[in-house]
Amino acid sequence: MFGNRHDQRPPLQRALEAAASLKPGSWESVEALAVLAIECKGTPEAERLYQSASNAAAQLKAGTYDSVRALAWLNRAGRELRGA
Secondary structure (H helix, E strand, O other), rough: OOOOOOOOOOHHHHHHHHHHHHOOOOOHHHHHHHHHHHHOOOOOOHHHHHHHHHHHHHHHOOOOOOHHHHHHHHHHHHHHHHOO
16 A cells, blocks of 8 residues: 555655656646645755646646645645745
8 A cells, every 4th residue: 555565764755756756747746745845844855846846736727626725735835935
């Protein structure tokens, strides 16, 4: 269910790897990148993840439950990363 049960890498490292295998430009990838950006707050990786999510979201068709959810997470990531 969660891949190799003997994978001793930290969960965040495994999550970053899994996010890279999501369909690029999907609402799922936008949401996953936004959540990861929040989790990486305070690291250089956080801004890169946020920008990737933002760039992908700008090119996707809105108007679905998935888009609303992903955009809400993207907004939260922006707020959290900018300390507002």
